[in-house]
Structures are given as structure tokens and as C-alpha cells.
Amino acid sequence: MANIKSAKKRILLIRKRTMRNKAIRSAVKTAIKKFELALKVKPAEEAQELLRQAVRALDKAVTKGVLHKNTASRKKSRLTRKFNSVYKAS
DSSP states (O other): OOOSHHHHHHHHHHHHHHHHHHHHHHHHHHHHHHHHHHHHHSOHHHHHHHHHHHHHHHHHHHHTTSSOHHHHHHHHHHHHHHHHHHHTOO
């Protein structure tokens, strides 16, 4: 455990940031899971709306510094390809 006052402050800040980052990362994962579930059972309009929400969550995570922009871009690309393969092929 830290003895110096500034080190104690840093520990508190790190704890806050970690909790915030976990919450944002969890929200992103939830949005992606909802979209992937919708691909299997919902009509195209609902799946497209959930895709939009997942992309929005990824973009927000990038602006907050939780995800790297290339990681978010890769995930968005993969989600869009999944959507197109399910709904554009039929």
C-alpha cells in the first residue's frame, strides 16, 4: 500500500477510471451481443437499428479512450459484414 499522499490519490483515480472503463467496455459487449442475437431471430429493420447502436457504442468507447480506433473499426467492419451476409444474400 502506498504511503505517500499523491500515490494514494493516484490509486483512487486509477480505481475510478478502471470502473468507468469496465462499464463502457461492458456496454459495448452488450450492444454487440444484442445485435448478434437479433441477426438470428429479428427482421432486418430491427437488426439494422441494433447494428447502429452497436456502432455508436464502439465510437463512444473510442472517444472515451477505452478502445483503440483501429480495434473499433475492425469490430464495426465485422459486424457490418455479418449483417450484410445475413440480409443482403436473401
